[in-house]
Amino acid sequence: MSQLRKxxxxxRWVIIAGERSKRPDDFRKAPEACSSEGSGFCxxxxxxEAKTPPEVFALRPGPTPxxxxxxxxxxxxxxxxxxxxxxxxxxxxxxxxxxxDGRGVHEVVxxxxxxxxxxxxLPVDGLRDVLWTYRERxxxxxxxxxxxxxxxFKNKGRxxxxxxxxxxxxxxxxxxxxxxxxEEIYGAERLFDRYGECVFCRTIRLEVERTExxxxxxxxxxxxxxxxxxxxxxxxxxxxxxxxxFADLQDEDLLPLAExxxxxxxxxxxxxxxxxxxFLIHQAPNARMTLNGGRPVSIxxxxxxxxxxIPVLTKVAGxxxxxxxxxxxxxxxxxxxxxxxxxSSGE
Amino acid sequence: MSQLRKxxxxxRWVIIAGERSKRPDDFRKAPEACSSEGSGFCxxxxxxEAKTPPEVFALRPGPTPxxxxxxxxxxxxxxxxxxxxxxxxxxxxxxxxxxxDGRGVHEVVxxxxxxxxxxxxLPVDGLRDVLWTYRERxxxxxxxxxxxxxxxFKNKGRxxxxxxxxxxxxxxxxxxxxxxxxEEIYGAERLFDRYGECVFCRTIRLEVERTExxxxxxxxxxxxxxxxxxxxxxxxxxxxxxxxxFADLQDEDLLPLAExxxxxxxxxxxxxxxxxxxFLIHQAPNARMTLNGGRPVSIxxxxxxxxxxIPVLTKVAGxxxxxxxxxxxxxxxxxxxxxxxxxSSGE
Numbered sequence: 001m002s003q004l005r006k007x008x009x010x011x012r013w014v015i016i017a018g019e020r021s022k023r024p025d026d027f028r029k030a031p032e033a034c035s036s037e038g039s040g041f042c043x044x045x046x047x048x049e050a051k052t053p054p055e056v057f058a059l060r061p062g063p064t065p066x067x068x069x070x071x072x073x074x075x076x077x078x079x080x081x082x083x084x085x086x087x088x089x090x091x092x093x094x095x096x097x098x099x100x101d102g103r104g105v106h107e108v109v110x111x112x113x114x115x116x117x118x119x120x121x122l123p124v125d126g127l128r129d130v131l132w133t134y135r136e137r138x139x140x141x142x143x144x145x146x147x148x149x150x151x152x153f154k155n156k157g158r159x160x161x162x163x164x165x166x167x168x169x170x171x172x173x174x175x176x177x178x179x180x181x182x183e184e185i186y187g188a189e190r191l192f193d194r195y196g197e198c199v200f201c202r203t204i205r206l207e208v209e210r211t212e213x214x215x216x217x218x219x220x221x222x223x224x225x226x227x228x229x230x231x232x233x234x235x236x237x238x239x240x241x242x243x244x245x246f247a248d249l250q251d252e253d254l255l256p257l258a259e260x261x262x263x264x265x266x267x268x269x270x271x272x273x274x275x276x277x278x279f280l281i282h283q284a285p286n287a288r289m290t291l292n293g294g295r296p297v298s299i300x301x302x303x304x305x306x307x308x309x310i311p312v313l314t315k316v317a318g319x320x321x322x323x324x325x326x327x328x329x330x331x332x333x334x335x336x337x338x339x340x341x342x343x344s345s346g347e
Numbered sequence: 348m349s350q351l352r353k354x355x356x357x358x359r360w361v362i363i364a365g366e367r368s369k370r371p372d373d374f375r376k377a378p379e380a381c382s383s384e385g386s387g388f389c390x391x392x393x394x395x396e397a398k399t400p401p402e403v404f405a406l407r408p409g410p411t412p413x414x415x416x417x418x419x420x421x422x423x424x425x426x427x428x429x430x431x432x433x434x435x436x437x438x439x440x441x442x443x444x445x446x447x448d449g450r451g452v453h454e455v456v457x458x459x460x461x462x463x464x465x466x467x468x469l470p471v472d473g474l475r476d477v478l479w480t481y482r483e484r485x486x487x488x489x490x491x492x493x494x495x496x497x498x499x500f501k502n503k504g505r506x507x508x509x510x511x512x513x514x515x516x517x518x519x520x521x522x523x524x525x526x527x528x529x530e531e532i533y534g535a536e537r538l539f540d541r542y543g544e545c546v547f548c549r550t551i552r553l554e555v556e557r558t559e560x561x562x563x564x565x566x567x568x569x570x571x572x573x574x575x576x577x578x579x580x581x582x583x584x585x586x587x588x589x590x591x592x593f594a595d596l597q598d599e600d601l602l603p604l605a606e607x608x609x610x611x612x613x614x615x616x617x618x619x620x621x622x623x624x625x626f627l628i629h630q631a632p633n634a635r636m637t638l639n640g641g642r643p644v645s646i647x648x649x650x651x652x653x654x655x656x657i658p659v660l661t662k663v664a665g666x667x668x669x670x671x672x673x674x675x676x677x678x679x680x681x682x683x684x685x686x687x688x689x690x691s692s693g694e
Contacts, residue, residue: 003678005574005575006575007573007574007575008534008538008546008550008574008575009530009531009534009535009538009546010530010531010534011530011534012575012577012671012672012673013575013672014575014576014577014672014673014674014675015672015673015674015675016575016576016675016678016679017675017676017677017678017681020674020676021676021677021678022579022676022677024580024618024619024677024681024685027579027580027619027620027622027660082666082674095553096546096549096550096553096574097553097574149670151666151669151670153664153665153666153668153669154665155662155664155665158662159662160662160664160665161661161662161663161664161665162664170665170666172666172670174670174672178669178670178671178672179670179671179672180668180669180670180671181669181670181671183356183357183358183671184356184357187355187356187357187358188356191355191356199355199356199443202443203355203443206442206443206444226354227352227354227355227443227444228352228353228354228355228359228360228361228363229361229363230359230361232369232374233371233374271371272371272374273374275374278664278665278668279665280665280666280668280669281669282669292639308668308669310665310668313374314508315502315505315506315507315508316508316663317500317502317507317508317509317625318498318500318501318502318507318508318517318625318626318627318657319429319498319500319517319519319627321500321527321625321627321655321657322498322500322525322527322528322627322628322629322655323496323498323519323521323525323526323527323528324359324525324526324527324528324530325359325360325361325362325521325525325526326359326361326362327361327362327367327429328361328362328363328364329364329367329368329369330364330368330369330371331350331363331364331368332363334364334371338371
C-alpha cells in the first residue's frame with residue numbers, strides 16, 4: 001500500500017510508492033527511439049475486459065453481463081492504484097515525520113470502446129454519457145463518507161502523463177482536502193467577504209462584459225482564458241448558474257456541458273495540431289472547513305465548480321519549481337482570440 | 348515588456364508574454380522527428396560572444412577584453428527576458444484584474460566555454476567558480492534594492508525546459524516575493540515557534556541520526572532525500588551550519604559545496620543514465636516580511652538556504668495540477684540508498 005506523507009514546512013502531502021513502486025532501473029532508458037505505441041495490446045479495448053480489475057460501473061445499452069463486451073462507458077479500479085480502499089486511518093508518526101496509510105479510491109473511466117476516438121471526437125451524446133458517469137461515480141463515492149475530496153482528471157497524450165492512449169479519465173478520492181483545493185476555497189471565501197458575491201460569478205460577469213478573454217459563451221456554460229493563465233491556451237469552463245458541486249449538475253445540463261467540452265476540445269485540437277492536455281474538475285470537498293478563527297467556510301455559496309483545461313505546450317522548469325510563478329508565452333487575450341475564432345468541426 | 352498578473356483567488360502571480368511572446372503557429376509542430384540538436388550553432392560557445400547581449404560579468408584568467416574569448420564563466424542578460432530591468436513599478440488594475448509591468452532581472456550564467464561539459468563533468472574548481480559567480484551576481488543584484496527575490500535555477504536537458512544545451516544557469520530577480528518562497532518562509536517561522544530552533548537544522552540532525560534518507564553527509568554540506576519527496580530521486584543540499592542567505596556563503600565553503608554538487612550530480616548521472624534535471628536555490632528574500640498580526644518574520648534565524656535537485660523522470664499530470672499532491676513512485680529511502688551507494692566518479 002502507498003503512504004501519504006506530509007511535508008512539515010509547506011504542509012503539502014505526497015503519495016509515496018505503493019503499487020506504482022518502481023526500481024531505479026525502470027528509469028534507465030535507452031536513447032529515445034522513434035516508436036509510437038509499444039506492443040499494440042490495450043487492456044481498455046472491448047474484448048479485453050478480463051485484463052482489468054472487475055468493473056464497478058458500466059453503461060450497457062443492451063443486457064450484456066458485467067466484464068464482457070457491449071458497454072459504452074466502463075469504470076474499473078486502477079490496476080496500479082495511487083490510493084487503495086479501506087477504512088479511515090489515523091495520522092501516524094512524530095515530530096517532522098507525519099504519515100497516513102494511502103487509503104482512498106482510484107478508478108479509471110474508459111470513455112469509449114473505440115481505441116482511437118478521443119474525447120473531442122466522441123459524438124455529443126457519447127460525451128454526455130461520460131459526464132453522466134463522472135457524476136454517478138462522484139455521488140457514489142461521496143456516500144462512503146470517509147473520503148474528503150474527489151479529483152476527476154484526464155491526461156491525454158504521453159506528454160500529459162497518459163501511460164495508455166485509449167481514451168480514459170481518472171477519479172481519485174483522497175482522505176484529506178488537497179492543498180490546491182484548500183487554497184481556492186479559502187481564496188474564494190475571502191473574496192466573497194470582500195465582494196458580497198461568489199468570485200467566480202463575478203469573474204464570469206466582468207469577463208463577459210470585457211469580451212477579450214471569452215472563448216465561448218453559452219446559455220448554461222461559459223469558457224474563459226483566465227486573466228492570470230499559467231499556460232498557453234489554458235481554459236476554464238464554468239457553469240453560468242452558481243453551483244459548488246459537480247454532483248449537483250442537473251440532467252438537462254449534461255448535454256450542454258458535453259457540447260461545450262466537445263467544442264473547446266475540438267478548437268484546441270484544430271488550432272494546435274492535437275496537443276497533449278490535462279483537464280481537471282475543481283469542486284467543493286466532501287468535508288466541512290473552517291477559517292483561522294474557527295468560523296465555518298460557507299463553501300456552497302462562495303465556491304463554484306469549474307473545469308481547468310491545460311494544454312501541454314511548454315515545460316515546467318526550475319523557475320516554476322522554485323517560485324510557483326509561471327512564465328506564459330501566450331497572453332490569454334491572444335489565446336481567447338485564437339480559440340474563439342477557430343472552427344469546431346471535426347466529425 | 349512582459350506583465351505580471353495576479354490570480355485573485357490563489358494569490359499566485361504569473362508572467363505573461365513579453366519578449367518570449369509566441370504565435371499559435373509556434374506550437375503547431377510536425378510529428379516528433381528523431382532529431383537531436385537542431386542547427387548546430389550555439390550562441391554560448393567561445394567565439395560567439397557577439398551573439399549574446401553584452402556581458403555583465405565574466406571570469407577571465409588572462410587580460411582579455413569583455414565580449415571576447417578567454418573567459419571561464421560568463422554572465423549575460425537573457426536575450427528573451429521574462430522580466431526586464433527598470434525602476435520600481437506600482438500595482439495597477441482594478442477589481443479582480445491586478446497587474447504590474449514585468450520589471451526584474453533575467454541573466455544567464457554560462458558555466459563553461461566547453462559546449463559538451465555538463466556541470467557534473469566540470470573540474471571541481473570550475474564548479475567552484477560557477478558557485479562563486481552565483482554569489483557575486485546575487486550580491487550585486489541585491490544592492491539594487493528594488494528586487495525582492497532572486498531565483499537561481501538550472502534546467503538541464505530539453506525535458507527539463509532547457510532550450511539550449513550549452514551548460515548554463517539562469518538568475519531571475521522578481522519585484523515580489525514568490526508564493527512558493529513565502530510558503531516556505533512562513534512554514535519555517537511557524538515551526539521555529541514550535542520547536543525553538545530552525546526546522547532545517549532540526550531536519551538535518553534527525554535525518555543524520557536515522558540515516559535512511561541521507562545521500563551524502565559532509566562536514567559542511569549534507570544531502571538528503573526529503574521525507575515527503577514529490578519526485579523520484581529528488582535531493583536537497585543543505586549547509587550544515589545555519590545560514591539563511593546563499594550570498595553569505597564563505598569563501599572556504601565554496602570548494603566543499605562544489606565537491607558536494609559534483610558528487611551528487613555524478614551519482615544521479617551514473618544511477619539514472621544522465622537524466623534531465625532542474626535545480627534551484629531557495630534563499631531568504633531581499634525584503635522584510637510580517638505575519639498576520641503584523642509581527643516581523645525572523646527570516647535570518649528561521650530560514651536556512653538549500654538547493655533542491657529535481658530529476659525529470661515522471662510527468663506532472665492532471666492529478667498534480669488539480670490537487671497539488673504529487674504521486675512519487677520511488678520512496679526517498681530507496682532513492683537515498685541507490686544514490687548513496689552509487690560511485691561518483693566520472694572524469
